Amino acid sequence: MWRIICEWLFPVSCLGCGASGIALCTACGPSDADAVHFHISGVPGVAIGPYDGDLRAAIVAMKRGERAYLDAFAAILACHITPGTILVPLPTTRRRRNVRGFDQAIELARRVAMLTGAMTHDVLRKRGAAQRGLGRLARLNAWGRFALRADAMLPVEAVVVDDVFTTGGTLRDGIATLRAAGVQVTGVVVLAWTAPGRNHRASGVVVPEATSVIGV
Numbered sequence: 001m002w003r004i005i006c007e008w009l010f011p012v013s014c015l016g017c018g019a020s021g022i023a024l025c026t027a028c029g030p031s032d033a034d035a036v037h038f039h040i041s042g043v044p045g046v047a048i049g050p051y052d053g054d055l056r057a058a059i060v061a062m063k064r065g066e067r068a069y070l071d072a073f074a075a076i077l078a079c080h081i082t083p084g085t086i087l088v089p090l091p092t093t094r095r096r097r098n099v100r101g102f103d104q105a106i107e108l109a110r111r112v113a114m115l116t117g118a119m120t121h122d123v124l125r126k127r128g129a130a131q132r133g134l135g136r137l138a139r140l141n142a143w144g145r146f147a148l149r150a151d152a153m154l155p156v157e158a159v160v161v162d163d164v165f166t167t168g169g170t171l172r173d174g175i176a177t178l179r180a181a182g183v184q185v186t187g188v189v190v191l192a193w194t195a196p197g198r199n200h201r202a203s204g205v206v207v208p209e210a211t212s213v214i215g216v
């Protein structure tokens with residue numbers, strides 16, 4: 001009922017073609033052929049597409065606080081998740097969550113879990129204050145962004161969920177935190193992959209050898 005009221009109050013339409021009822025329709029969203037497969041810290045990962053075009057615009061809108069994109073993204077991410085998987089989202093800081101109104105990785109993981117029969121364990125929190133005062137490069141390369149939540153129920157195995165693979169720094173940090181706690185990370189799913197040589201080179205960050213890309 002609430003969803004019907006919301007759709008009436010805030011009609012959703014596709015960012016690409018304007019079709020009603022979904023924020024990014026299957027025709028405008030990435031297809032299977034757009035998926036980017038990569039490895040990071042020895043873990044296989046997949047992005048539903050390159051960080052470009054309508055996908056990029058949709059992610060930017062989501063980060064501005066538009067929840068309608070979460071459902072569209074979750075439906076595409078779900079194709080890469082098998083039932084019974086335990087998803088661990090990489091959360092954002094409390095400050096960003098408060099500005100946006102939600103934590104996108106946590107919301108995506110929950111929606112994907114509902115669609116696929118996977119489970120989600122919110123075991124990580126992102127530290128905010130420790131990163132302050134660092135320059136962009138230092139932030140990208142920093143470790144210790146994440147800590148275990150006090151009430152964390154740690155799974156034996158997990159697939160990590162994040163929004164955009166930019167340099168891989170955040171993912172490597174999240175994987176390392178989980179491994180240090182004894183969790184075996186078996187996969188990574190993200191919304192978008194940023195091509196090396198664009199943002200990576202522009203930011204002065206060298207793509208580490210541990211990151212290899214298949215199918216870009």
Ligand SMILES: [Zn+2]
Pocket residue numbers: 014015016017018019024025026027028029
């Ligand atoms: Zn469309």
